[in-house]
Each structure stands twice: as C-alpha cells, then as structure tokens.
Amino acid sequence: MHNHLKRILTLVLAVALIVSFVACNTVNTKSVTSAASGLSFKPGTYTATAEGHGGTMTVQVTFSEKAIVSVKVQQQAETAGLGDQALQKIAEEIVQGQTLAVDAVSGATDSSEALLSAVADCVRQAGGDPAALQEKKSAVSAEKVERLSADVVVVGAGASGVSAAVAAADEGAKVILLEKTDIIGGASNLSWAANFFNTSVALEKGMKGDLNKTVADWIAANHWRVDAAAVRQYFSESGATYDWLAKRGYTTTFFVMGNSPLYLLPPYETRQDLLKNMLANSVEKRGGQVITRANAQKLLTDKNGNVTGVVAVRPDGSSLEVSAKAVIIATGGYAGNAEMVKQYSGFQGPLGGLSQNVGDGLKMAWAVGAEVPRNIGIQMVHQTLTNATPKLKKQFSPFEASYPLMLCYLPNFMNVGPNGARFRDESAVLAADPAAITSVYNGTYHLVIVSKSQLEMLESKGMSVLNIPRLPAMPPEFYADYKAQFTLENPWKGAEKVLEAMVANGDGYKGNTPAELAKNAGIDVETFTQEFKNYEEATKTGLDGDFGKDSKYLLPMGKGPYYAIVAVVNNLGSVGGLTVNKKFQVLNQQRVPIKGLYAVGLEAEGTLFSDAYTGMGDGLGYAFTSGRLGGTYAAKAVLKK
Ligand SMILES: Cc1cc2nc3c(=O)[nH]c(=O)nc-3n(C[C@H](O)[C@H](O)[C@H](O)COP(=O)(O)OP(=O)(O)OC[C@H]3O[C@@H](n4cnc5c(N)ncnc54)[C@H](O)[C@@H]3O)c2cc1C
Numbered sequence: 300m301h302n303h304l305k306r307i308l309t310l311v312l313a314v315a316l317i318v319s320f321v322a323c324n325t326v327n328t329k330s331v332t333s334a335a336s337g338l339s340f341k342p343g344t345y346t347a348t349a350e351g352h353g354g355t356m357t358v359q360v361t362f363s364e365k366a367i368v369s370v371k372v373q374q375q376a377e378t379a380g381l382g383d384q385a386l387q388k389i390a391e392e393i394v395q396g397q398t399l400a401v402d403a404v405s406g407a408t409d410s411s412e413a414l415l416s417a418v419a420d421c422v423r424q425a426g427g428d429p430a431a432l433q434e435k436k437s438a439v440s441a442e443k444v445e446r447l448s449a450d451v452v453v454v455g456a457g458a459s460g461v462s463a464a465v466a467a468a469d470e471g472a473k474v475i476l477l478e479k480t481d482i483i484g485g486a487s488n489l490s491w492a493a494n495f496f497n498t499s500v501a502l503e504k505g506m507k508g509d510l511n512k513t514v515a516d517w518i519a520a521n522h523w524r525v526d527a528a529a530v531r532q533y534f535s536e537s538g539a540t541y542d543w544l545a546k547r548g549y550t551t552t553f554f555v556m557g558n559s560p561l562y563l564l565p566p567y568e569t570r571q572d573l574l575k576n577m578l579a580n581s582v583e584k585r586g587g588q589v590i591t592r593a594n595a596q597k598l599l600t601d602k603n604g605n606v607t608g609v610v611a612v613r614p615d616g617s618s619l620e621v622s623a624k625a626v627i628i629a630t631g632g633y634a635g636n637a638e639m640v641k642q643y644s645g646f647q648g649p650l651g652g653l654s655q656n657v658g659d660g661l662k663m664a665w666a667v668g669a670e671v672p673r674n675i676g677i678q679m680v681h682q683t684l685t686n687a688t689p690k691l692k693k694q695f696s697p698f699e700a701s702y703p704l705m706l707c708y709l710p711n712f713m714n715v716g717p718n719g720a721r722f723r724d725e726s727a728v729l730a731a732d733p734a735a736i737t738s739v740y741n742g743t744y745h746l747v748i749v750s751k752s753q754l755e756m757l758e759s760k761g762m763s764v765l766n767i768p769r770l771p772a773m774p775p776e777f778y779a780d781y782k783a784q785f786t787l788e789n790p791w792k793g794a795e796k797v798l799e800a801m802v803a804n805g806d807g808y809k810g811n812t813p814a815e816l817a818k819n820a821g822i823d824v825e826t827f828t829q830e831f832k833n834y835e836e837a838t839k840t841g842l843d844g845d846f847g848k849d850s851k852y853l854l855p856m857g858k859g860p861y862y863a864i865v866a867v868v869n870n871l872g873s874v875g876g877l878t879v880n881k882k883f884q885v886l887n888q889q890r891v892p893i894k895g896l897y898a899v900g901l902e903a904e905g906t907l908f909s910d911a912y913t914g915m916g917d918g919l920g921y922a923f924t925s926g927r928l929g930g931t932y933a934a935k936a937v938l939k940k
Contacts, residue, residue, distance in 0.1 A: 338365050340426055342363050343361070344362075345360055347418070349414070350413055351376070352409035357373045358372055362427070368394070372414065375410075382409070382410035389411050398432055399415055400434060401415065443618070445619045447622075450467070450625070451624070451626075452474070452623040454477050454663075455477075456484070457484065457922060458574075459899040459922040460627070460899070461577060463627045463899050463929050464587070465578060465581045466931045468587055474587035476588070476589045476590065477609070479592070479630075483575050487570065487919060489776075490564060492563050494537065495538050495562055495923075499541065500560075501560045510534055514534055518530055520913065526906040530906075532881055532928075537923075540924040549577060551565065561915070564919070593611035595611040596611065604893070604894075606894065607622055608622035609663070623895075628660040628664055631652075631901050636657040640678065644676035647743055648743060651682055651871050656901075661876040664898065664902075668893055670890070674910055678739075678870045680738075680912070681869065681871045682777075682869050683707045684704070684867050685866050687864065697780040701781065702791055702797045703801055703807065705762075706749055710725050711765045711766075714728075714746070718822070722741040729772055749861070752858045754798065756854075761787060761789045764854075767787070770785060809862050813827060816860075820863045835856045839855070874912045875902070875905015876902050878905075883903060884932075898929070899928075903925055904922075904925070
C-alpha cells in the first residue's frame with residue numbers, strides 16, 4: 300500500500316505548488332540588486348518542461364511586467380519527501396528573491412536544476428533575461444536595514460490582518476501592514492462563504508438565532524474543551540462584522556444553507572481590489588502603509604520582554620525593521636509546513652491552503668514566550684480529492700474526468716479504509732466536515748467502491764437514480780468548468796471507460812471479484828470480502844446493521860467487475876497555535892498577556908475548537924471578526940483610549 304502514500308505525497312506537492320509564491324511591484328525599497336535588472340517581462344503565463352530525477356516535470360510561470368508572480372509545478376515525478384520538497388523550496392526562493400541565483404538543494408540536485416532550467420526557459424519566453432537573473436545578488440543588500448515606525452504593525456494581509464489593520468487605523472492609529480507575498484486577502488481569495496451570527500439582514504428576514512443555545516451547543520459539541528468566553532464573543536460580535544465590512548465596500552450576500560444563514564463572499568475576481576480599497580481608505584489615508592513582499596521573521600522586544608516591533612526580510616535579502624507599540628500576528632498558521640503539520644497532527648495528506656503559511660508568526664511569538672496550546676494540531680481538513688482527476692482531464696471532457704471525484708461525494712457507494720473495512724455511514728459525505736474528519740481519522744486515504752452495474756445505472760440515468768437530496772457537495776471551483784452538465788439527470792456517458800482509464804493510469808484498482816479487487820488494491824482480502832458481503836446484504840435487506848445508513852442510499856451492488864477509487868482529503872489550514880484573551884492579546888505560559896503582542900485569525904482560532912475544526916463559514920467569520928476586534932483593541936491600548 301506504500302504506493303498510495305507516494306501518490307498522495309506527489310499530490311500534496313502538486314496542490315501545494317499550485318498555490319503561488321508571489322512577488323510584485325514594491326514599496327519602500329531603495330536597494331537595487333544586480334538581479335533586479337533582469338526584471339522586465341511580457342506579462343502572461345508561460346509553460347516549460349525539463350527532465351528531473353524521476354521524469355519530465357511541467358512548470359508554469361506567471362509574469363507581470365516587472366516580476367515573476369508565481370512558479371507552479373504542474374506535474375512532476377520527483378522523489379516524494381525529498382525532490383518534491385526541494386521543488387517547493389526553490390519555487391519559493393525564485394519568487395521571493397526574484398532571482399534564478401538559487402542554490403540547488405543538496406541531495407536533490409537534479410530536481411533543483413530541472414526546475415531552475417524550466418523557469419529560465421519561461422523567463423526567455425516572456426522576453427526576460429535569464430542570465431541577469433542568474434547573477435548573484437550583491438552582498439550589500441543583506442546588510443541593508445530600512446527602519447520604519449508605526450503605532451500598530453500587522454503581520455499578514457489575509458482577511459484577519461486586513462481587518463485588523465483597517466480597524467486599528469479607524470481608531471486613529473498609524474498602521475503598517477506587512478505581507479510576505481504581493482497578494483492581499485490570503486486564503487479568503489480562495490474561499491466561498493462566511494458565517495456571521497444574527498446579522499442585520501438575518502434579523503430583517505426574521506431569522507434570529509438563539510445566542511445562548513448556539514453557544515451552549517457549540518461548547519458541548521467541543522466537549523467543553525474550548526474558551527467559552529471566546530466562543531460567546533465570536534457569536535455575539537460576528538453579526539456586526541457583516542455591516543462593518545459592507546460599510547467599507549466588502550459586501551457579502553445572504554443565503555440559506557440547510558437552516559442556517561451564510562454569507563457568500565464577493566465575486567472571486569473583485570475581492571482583492573475590495574480589500575485594497577478598504578486599506579487605501581483607512582490605513583493609507585491615515586498615513587500608514589501596506590508593504591508587500593515583506594517576510595516577517597522576528598519580533599523585537601525591550602529589556603522587560605515587551606514586544607516593540609518586528610523584523611522582516613525583503614526579496615533582495617535586506618531587512619525592514621518596524622518599531623511599533625503593538626504587533627498583531629495574522630500569518631494564517633502553519634499548514635504550508637508539512638513537517639509541522641505531521642509533528643502536531645499526524646496529517647500527511649495534500650495541502651489545499653496557502654503554501655507560504657509555514658508557521659512564521661507562531662514561531663516568532665513562541666520565541667518571545669507565547670504559550671503553545673494543547674490543541675495546536677487542529678487542521679481545517681475539508682475537501683475530498685482523488686488522485687485520478689488531473690490525468691483523466693487530459694483524456695476526457697472535464698465532466699467525464701470528474702466521475703471518480705463525484706463518486707467520492709455521493710452517499711450511495713461503499714467506502715473502506717486502508718484496513719479494508721467500512722468506517723462510516725457513507726452519507727457523511729453529504730457535508731464537508733463529517734466527510735473530511737471521518738476520513739482523516741481513519742487513515743491517510745480511503746477507497747470508494749463501485750460496481751459495473753452501478754456504473755451502468757449512472758451511464759443511463761445519471762445521478763437521478765441515487766435518491767440524493769441535492770448535487771454532491773463539492774466546492775464550486777471543482778465543477779466550474781462543467782457547471783452546465785452538473786445536474787442530477789445528466790447521464791454519465793462512458794463512465795466505465797473513464798474508470799478503466801483511471802485503473803490504467805495507476806490511480807485506482809479493479810477486480811472481477813471482491814477478493815481480486817482487494818488483492819489488487821493491496822488491502823486485506825479477508826477483511827474486505829467479509830465487509831463487502833455484509834454491505835451487499837444490507838443493500839438487499841435495506842438494513843445496514845454496521846452503520847445504520849439510510850436505506851434510500853443502499854444502492855444494490857449488482858455485478859462486477861468492481862472498481863476502487865483512491866480518495867484523499869486536503870487541508871485548508873492549521874487552526875490555532877497561540878492562546879489569546881478577549882482582547883486578542885497573546886498569552887504566555889502563565890496566561891499573562893505578553894505586552895504589545897496580539898494575534899487574530901487562524902493563529903488565534905484554536906480558542907473556539909477542541910481537537911477538530913467543525914465550522915461552516917467560521918474560518919472566515921472568525922478571521923474578519925477577530926481581525927476587526929483585535930485591531931480595535933490594539934489601537935485603543937496604544938492610543939490609551
Ligand atoms: C481553498 C480554501 C477554501 C476555504 N473556504 C472557506 C469557506 O468557504 N468558508 C470559510 O469560513 N473558510 C474557508 N476557508 C478558510 C478561510 O479562508 C481561512 O480560515 C481564513 O481566510 C484565514 O484568514 P487569516 O487571515 O487567518 O489567514 P490567511 O488568509 O492565511 O492570511 C495569512 C496571510 O499572512 C501572510 N504571511 C504568512 N507568513 C507571513 C510572514 N512571515 N510575513 C508576512 N506575511 C505572512 C500570508 O501570505 C497570508 O497573506 C477556506 C480556505 C481555503 C484555503
């Protein structure tokens with residue numbers, strides 16, 4: 300079964316690298332490096348291939364006029380855990396440093412050199428000068444230190460950091476916002492909908508939630524192992540965040556999901572500009588600055604241990620030192636750091652979040668005495684993926700290529716874990732949290748079993764035969780390219796052919812009998828055949844004695860051959876890592892605030908959960924709300940209001 304792990308690790312990288320390491324036009328940097336002279340391009344995205352250690356890699360590089368915006372490795376076959384990690388490191392260094400003068404990673408020289416040569420090829424295609432970018436930077440930059448000062452410095456420009464910066468500026472503070480990449484908005488740019496409790500619009504529509512009950516249910520669902528004050532503060536305050544954002548032009552749209560109101564974020568393509576406008580109208584208008592490509596690495600403290608500022612590294616190697624009376628950490632956690640994720644949570648699946656969130660903010664805060672909370676390992680595991688889809692997309696239409704993926708989101712198909720046994724009522728897949736958490740709890744991957752008879756039903760009548768209440772709950776971006784075909788009635792033409800191709804591509808298994816399928820999939824034959832027998836019996840009697848699945852989802856197995864789809868779950872972000880009080884001050888081991896240090900967003904969100912993220916829209920609801928409140932408290936403290 301180790302092949303699964305290898306594939307999953309390859310996918311981790313593919314997904315991780317698809318999140319760009321970015322660069323841009325810059326602010327405040329007077330230093331001109333020799334490498335910078337190669338920075339003139341025809342904007343666009345260019346593709347090149349190169350031979351790595353394990354085979355051909357395909358690399359896509361996006362350029363603006365003056366910068367390498369992102370380096371994405373779209374396909375690679377490098378050694379899992381070594382070559383793949385080298386690629387990630389080098390891609391990051393290229394974008395952060397705007398240079399090709401990057402040292403190969405020792406032990407992964409072939410992989411490193413292949414990536415550098417493919418990027419050089421893209422630079423050439425974009426009309427740039429690879430030779431200029433290959434020149435070593437002048438040593439002068441590394442010694443250069445730029446010094447700035449502010450009342451409040453915010454580190455990280457995701458939803459929480461932008462909100463904190465705007466709120467602090469609105470209180471009258473001079474704010475400097477530092478962001479590692481050149482993108483404003485962080486993970487909110489990729490997200491779907493937020494939860495705000497009892498907003499003005501929900502109240503107008505007569506949908507008033509019961510605050511006491513909601514808070515009590517939340518706390519009980521988290522086994523009382525939460526900061527009850529923080530939970531209550533979140534629910535009491537998030538409604539006001541909706542109006543606060545709308546007033547500043549970031550309008551979210553009310554809709555109802557199940558019985559709960561949720562708030563759709565503005566259209567993807569407008570979000571960044573809306574957040575930039577918010578910053579322009581508050582932070583910048585009041586004399587503050589937004590500084591991108593500033594990678595904060597260290598907190599400054601005085602002799603009493605109070606935080607007095609932060610040091611960031613610029614792409615040319617120079618330093619930016621910002622002294623401030625308050626520092627707000629909003630760096631979005633550590634999910635981009637595979638080692639930390641493994642260490643704190645054991646999760647080794649793919650990353651679906653931001654690869655630049657590698658735990659910088661947490662490490663800086665821990666280094667000045669912040670508490671490492673007991674629930675540091677929480678991950679926002681969320682979306683189910685299958686390794687099969689990327690390859691199938693090259694062979695079939697987007698809708699057809701997604702048959703295996705859609706099967707992973709449907710409640711009618713038998714799911715088994717790496718031990719060959721069923722592990723849940725498969726209707727858990729109708730909602731994101733139960734789907735992801737039950738899968739991850741059970742192992743690194745799970746298998747979705749489908750028979751030829753079942754495929755034939757789908758081939759003739761589509762998902763209308765499945766008695767499902769609605770379309771599979773996949774994130775909208777998964778079906779964006781086949782939205783018109785994504786209906787319950789649309790027949791799944793050629794489904795068997797697609798599953799055959801999946802097996803031929805090495806991304807799934809087939810067997811004429813359950814025993815043969817188990818053997819080919821490398822799972823325990825005895826366990827699987829018994830489980831299969833039990834499940835088949837349940838589909839005949841309508842009684843699932845093992846998990847109690849609703850009989851309407853017990854689709855008969857019928858005849859073989861049988862297929863197994865390898866399904867994995869991805870991680871959108873780590874949750875928590877710093878303990879904060881209701882003013883969002885970071886606490887030390889004794890639960891005493893570290894003067895001058897605040898945290899908001901994912902870094903502080905562990906206060907709401909016990910050991911698993913079970914929110915619906917709460918990632919965003921909390922990011923905006925904690926940012927708004929944390930920024931306000933920090934500014935008030937600094938301005939002694
Ligand atoms: C694909 C995806 C879909 C999601 N969908 C939803 C959804 O529908 N609903 C929901 O509620 N939640 C969703 N989430 C979660 C939600 O987006 C996050 O919980 C929330 O946006 C986190 O905000 P943040 O400000 O804490 O962190 P982030 O948005 O991660 O922002 C952190 C920022 O800090 C920057 N940074 C990191 N290190 C440094 C450093 N050393 N120096 C300077 N800057 C640094 C990063 O570049 C980034 O811009 C989703 C997440 C993902 C990835």
